[in-house]
Structures are given as C-alpha cells and as structure tokens.
Amino acid sequence: MGADFIATVQPMARLIEELHRLPGIGPKSAQRLAYFLLQSSADQVRGLAEAITAVKEKVIFCSVCQNITQVDPCAICRDEQRDHSKICVVEKPLDVLPLERTRGYNGLYHVLHGAISPMDGLGPDDLRIKELLARLEGGCVEEVILATNPNLEGEATAMYLQKLVAPLGVKITRLARGLPFGSDLEYADEVTLTRALEGRQEVT
Amino acid sequence: MSNPRLYSTEAVVLRKIDLGEADSLVTLYTPHLGKIRAVARGVRRSRSKLGGHVEWLVHAQMLLARSKGLDIISQSQAINSFVPLRDNLWRSSSALYVAELVDRLTPEGEEDYPLFKLLADTLQWLCRAHHTDLVLRRFEMHLFGRLGYEPELYHCVACHSAIEPGEHYFTPDGGGVLCSGCGGQALMVDRLSLDALKVLRFLQRSGYAEVDRLRLSADLSANIKLIMRRYVRYLLERELKSADWLDRLEREGLAR
Numbered sequence: 001m002g003a004d005f006i007a008t009v010q011p012m013a014r015l016i017e018e019l020h021r022l023p024g025i026g027p028k029s030a031q032r033l034a035y036f037l038l039q040s041s042a043d044q045v046r047g048l049a050e051a052i053t054a055v056k057e058k059v060i061f062c063s064v065c066q067n068i069t070q071v072d073p074c075a076i077c078r079d080e081q082r083d084h085s086k087i088c089v090v091e092k093p094l095d096v097l098p099l100e101r102t103r104g105y106n107g108l109y110h111v112l113h114g115a116i117s118p119m120d121g122l123g124p125d126d127l128r129i130k131e132l133l134a135r136l137e138g139g140c141v142e143e144v145i146l147a148t149n150p151n152l153e154g155e156a157t158a159m160y161l162q163k164l165v166a167p168l169g170v171k172i173t174r175l176a177r178g179l180p181f182g183s184d185l186e187y188a189d190e191v192t193l194t195r196a197l198e199g200r201q202e203v204t
Numbered sequence: 205m206s207n208p209r210l211y212s213t214e215a216v217v218l219r220k221i222d223l224g225e226a227d228s229l230v231t232l233y234t235p236h237l238g239k240i241r242a243v244a245r246g247v248r249r250s251r252s253k254l255g256g257h258v259e260w261l262v263h264a265q266m267l268l269a270r271s272k273g274l275d276i277i278s279q280s281q282a283i284n285s286f287v288p289l290r291d292n293l294w295r296s297s298s299a300l301y302v303a304e305l306v307d308r309l310t311p312e313g314e315e316d317y318p319l320f321k322l323l324a325d326t327l328q329w330l331c332r333a334h335h336t337d338l339v340l341r342r343f344e345m346h347l348f349g350r351l352g353y354e355p356e357l358y359h360c361v362a363c364h365s366a367i368e369p370g371e372h373y374f375t376p377d378g379g380g381v382l383c384s385g386c387g388g389q390a391l392m393v394d395r396l397s398l399d400a401l402k403v404l405r406f407l408q409r410s411g412y413a414e415v416d417r418l419r420l421s422a423d424l425s426a427n428i429k430l431i432m433r434r435y436v437r438y439l440l441e442r443e444l445k446s447a448d449w450l451d452r453l454e455r456e457g458l459a460r
Contacts, residue, residue, distance in 0.1 A: 024224055118300050118449035119219060152220075152260040152296070159293035163458050180250040189256025190285040 006031070012038070064135065066111045066128045068093045076108060083107045085142040089132065089161065091115050091149060099147065107145070110135065115153035116160055122153075124160060132161075136168050143171045150177045209270050213237060214283065216263045216323055218303040222248070230258060230277070231307055232266075233323055238314040239307070242268055244277045257282045261289065261299050263324055284324075288331040294459050298336045301446040302326050302343055308440055309351055319350045329412045337425055338407075342415045344432050345407045353439055356380030357405050362390070372396045374431045376438035394434060400427045 007013050012034060019030040037045055061067070062074035065087075069075070076082065076096075086107025090096060096109050112127040135141060144165055148154035158174055165172050178196035179188055188196070215232035218239070223229045226248045232240050247254040257264050257280035267279040289296045306323055310316070326343045333339045348354050359366055360383035361375060373387030374380070374396045381401065387393050396404075403424065407415060420428075437443055453459050 118297060118446045119304055121445040121448070123449065123452065152290075152300075155290060156293060156296065159291075159296075160458070163293065183251045184253075187253040187255070187257075189259070189262075189282050191259070191282075191287055191290060192256050194287050 065109045066113065066131055067096060067109060068111075081106075085140060086145065087132070087135065087141055087143070088145040088147050090147050091154065091157070095147065107143075112148070112157065115148055115157045117153045118156065127157070129161070129164070133164065133168075136165065136170055141170055143173060146172065146174045150175075210267055210278065211270070212265065212267050214263065214320075215240075215266050216303075216320070216327070217258060217260055218307045220244075220258070220260050226252075228258070229274070233306055233310070233320060235317050235320040236315050238316055239310045239312050240275070241312070242275045242277050243273075244280075247277075254280050256285065259285070261286060261296075261303060261327060263327070284328070286327050286331050289327065294453060295330050295336055297446065297450055297453060298340055299327055299330050301340065301444065301450055302330070304444050304446045305344070305347060305436070308444065309347065316350060319347070322346050322350065325412060329416070333412070333416050335416065335418070335420075337429065338415050338418055338420070339412065341428055341432055342407045342410070342412060344436065345404070348435070348439075349408070353379065353435075354408070355404070355435065357401065357408060360386050362386035367401070369398055372398070372401055374435075376435045379435075394431050396431065397424070397427060399424055400431070403428055404431070 006016065015034045015037065016027075016030045019025055019033050020027055025033070037048075058070055059068050060070070060072055062069045062072055062077055064073045064077040067074055067076070071078075083106050086105075087110050088099060088105060088107055089110045089112060090099070091112055091114060093111050093113075096111070099105055099109075110128070110132050112129065112132070114122060114127050116122060116124060116127070132144075136144070144161075146158040146161060148157045148161075162172055162174075176195075176199050177192065178199055179185065179192060185193075213232075213234045213236065215234045217230055218233050219231040220228050221230075223243065226246045228244045228247045230242055230244055232242060234240060244254050244258045246252050247258050254277060256262070258266075258277055262282050263284040263286070264280045264282045266277055266281075268275045269278045286299070289299050302323065306319070310319070322343065326339060329339045330336055345355070355374075356379060357367075359380075361378040361380040362382055363386050365383055367381055367383055371384035371387065372395075373382040373390065373393040375382055375387075375390060375393045377392065378390075381387075381396060382390055382393060387395075403418070403420065406418070433447065436447070450459075
C-alpha cells in the first residue's frame with residue numbers, strides 16, 4: 001500500500017499522522033497501528049479513544065507535590081499515616097513508582113518534571129523548584145532527599161538544589177550512588193566505584 | 205581492502221542524548237577520527253555494561269562496530285572520568301561549556317589530534333585549577349588557534365602597524381586588536397586595557413600550569429571574559445546555552 005493511496009483515504013492518513021507524532025513511533029509503525037485499529041472492534045477503539053481523552057481531562061497536577069493525580073491534593077499528600085517531615089525529590093512522576101515499590105519510604109514526594117540540562121537550555125525556571133522552596137518555608141519539613149538520576153543532568157539538578165536549600169537549614173540527603181544489585185564489579189566505572197567506596201558500610 | 209567491522213579508539217563524550225527506550229546518541233571527540241557520532245545501546249539501563257563508561261565528559265577507550273547508519277559502541281572502558289568535576293556544580297558546568305564549544309566549532313570526521321589533547325588536558329585542569337575561569341579563557345584561546353581563528357594580538361588588524369602601549373581595542377569580526385587610531389573610528393569594538401592585552405598574549409603562549417599561577421583582579425577577569433565571549437558569539441553567530449547557564453550561576457552567587 002503506497003503512501004499516495006493512503007493519502008486518498010483521509011481519516012486513515014490523519015490517524016497515521018497523529019500516531020507518527022508519538023515518541024518512538026516511525027512512519028511504518030504508525031501505518032501498522034492505524035491498520036490494526038481499523039480492524040479492531042468499534043468498542044475497543046472507542047475504549048482507547050475515551051482513555052486518551054480522559055487522561056487529558058481528568059489528570060491534574062497535585063498542588064502540593066506536583067505529581068499527577070485525579071484529586072488535589074493527591075492521595076500521598078493527603079495520607080495522614082505518612083511522614084510529612086520528609087520530602088523525596090524526583091525528576092518524573094514515573095520515578096515515584098519504584099520508590100513506592102520498595103515499601104521502605106513513608107514520606108512525601110516532590111516531582112520536578114525534568115532536570116537541569118544546560119546543553120539543552122533547560123534551566124531551573126523550567127522545573128517546579130519554586131513550589132519545592134515554598135513547601136520548605138513552613139518549617140514542618142526536616143529532611144529533603146534528593147533522588148534525581150545519577151547522570152550529569154540529575155547531578156547538576158541535585159547540586160543546584162543543595163545550594164538553594166542549604167540556607168534554609170533543612171537537612172539534605174542524596175540517595176546513595178553505588179553498585180546496582182545483580183551487576184558485575186568488573187564493569188563498574190570509576191565514578192560509581194569511587195562513590196561505592198566512599199559510601200561503604202560496616203558489616204555487623 | 206575493506207574496513208574491518210570493529211575498530212578501537214579513545215574518545216571523550218561531548219554530548220549524550222536519549223534515543224528510544226534505553227539507548228543514547230552520543231557525540232564523541234576522538235584523537236584520530238575527529239568528531240563522530242555513535243549509538244550506545246541500552247546504556248541507560250542501570251545494569252548496562254556501558255553505563256558510566258559512556259557518560260558525558262568521560263574519556264574512555266572504546267570499541268565501535270561499523271553499521272549502515274551510525275556506528276555502535278560495543279565496549280567502553282573509562283580511562284578518566286574526571287571524578288572531581290562531578291561533585292562541583294561550577295566545575296562540571298564549566299566542563300560542559302568546553303564540550304559545547306568543541307561540539308559547535310568542529311566539523312564531523314576531521315582528525316585533529318592536538319585538539320583532542322587540548323580537550324583532555326582542559327578537563328583534567330578543570331578538576332583541580334584554582335581559577336576555572338582562566339582555564340576556560342586559555343582553552344578558548346588555544347581552541348581558536350587550532351581552528352584557524354587565533355586572534356592577532358601584536359599588530360593592528362586594520363593598518364598592520366605594531367601595537368604600542370596606549371589605547372587599544374578588540375574587534376571580533378576583524379579577529380584581533382586595533383591600534384588607538386583605527387579603533388577610535390571603528391564600530392562594534394571593545395576597549396582593551398594594556399593589562400588585558402598582556403593577559404591575552406600570556407594565555408596564547410602559556411600552558412595551564414603557568415596560567416593557573418596567575419592572579420587577576422575581578423575587573424581584569426571580567427574584561428577578558430567579555431572580550432572572549434564576544435569573539436565566541438561572533439564565530440558561532442549565537443550564544444552558547446552552557447554560557448548562559450554559567451552566567452546564571454555567577455549571578456546567583458553559585459560560581460565556586
């Protein structure tokens with residue numbers, strides 16, 4: 001089926017174009033997905049369309065932690081059982097999930113929605129940093145845990161936040177950076193090993 | 205004879221951007237192949253064997269596989285990760301500026317071994333120099349020298365007479381200094397103090413070890429920075445993003 005033919009079937013051409021805009025979807029994948037949808041039942045397709053619209057209409061950002069939520073404040077921020085004196089700062093909403101899965105953290109979160117990336121022109125003003133500082137002003141927060149990614153952008157963000165938060169007198173910690181579970185020492189890099197050595201702990 | 209499929213090279217990672225689920229597209233500066241781009245597959249997974257060996261500003265020994273599109277990094281072993289850079293916001297941001305400048309000013313695939321050496325040396329000095337600003341200035345000066353943009357600092361670029369102590373100016377589009385006669389009439393020039401001219405000449409002919417012993421007043425530093433920055437902007441016809449970031453850190457008092 002040539003592209004010229006598709007262009008004559010206008011709704012199909014439009015769907016392919018829209019799918020092509022999604023990350024990781026090339027022109028061929030877009031055609032395959034569009035054809036799959038054409039062959040699916042009307043219910044299935046309606047379900048997908050509704051889910052897509054609902055995500056835009058019903059999902060909002062929590063006014064406290066900036067995470068995505070359906071109700072404001074979000075379930076985590078409203079939970080009285082959680083420790084409201086700790087805030088764990090992450091880059092993306094998706095980063096909250098693995099931290100929650102550990103069941104080892106009972107504090108609150110703050111989602112920055114990105115990281116400082118000087119080469120891409122992404123600076124502190126593009127992140128939800130002001131909102132974080134506003135949360136610290138109340139004096140109820142005792143610890144800020146920096147959980148940005150251990151790459152250049154994440155480290156830059158963590159170091160920048162550390163400089164902003166330090167004058168407020170709040171304890172600042174950074175997630176330990178060391179060897180990942182299930183990895184091999186042979187392939188560890190110098191930075192990781194240096195930090196793993198620095199953060200070594202007595203075995204008792 | 206056809207090229208073997210695999211080749212080995214040293215490289216400094218200038219830039220790394222996300223590609224697909226867990227891959228990265230990296231820009232490398234190599235000793236004998238100049239600037240090349242390659243794909244690091246799966247590098248963003250936490251258990252990737254490439255992991256920290258293909259990270260921004262890491263100097264590594266790499267094994268690359270030729271492919272129809274971009275070459276693929278198959279192995280990498282860091283030679284120097286410049287660890288002290290990574291714990292200091294100002295130093296790492298300065299290093300990013302170095303990487304961005306090299307990336308913007310060099311064409312792909314053109315060998316320039318001295319430039320590679322300059323890049324690796326500069327990153328090394330940014331780890332420990334007393335004055336990272338002067339490291340950046342010397343780097344700019346020598347980078348321009350390598351690329352054929354070395355500023356003329358001894359003769360007036362307009363009338364070619366030797367520069368005498370007195371009033372002088374710097375012209376980015378003329379690529380050097382102007383004497384008091386020519387500079388007075390020219391547009392878009394910056395006044396250059398005698399001390400600033402001396403420092404620029406010193407940067408042009410000295411190594412990092414000597415440059416790091418230099419102590420400059422804040423005014424003089426600012427004068428030299430302004431002149432070099434205008435020259436960079438003139439050559440690139442744009443502002444470097446990392447330069448904006450450095451300016452911001454400085455304004456917020458985070459420049460150390």
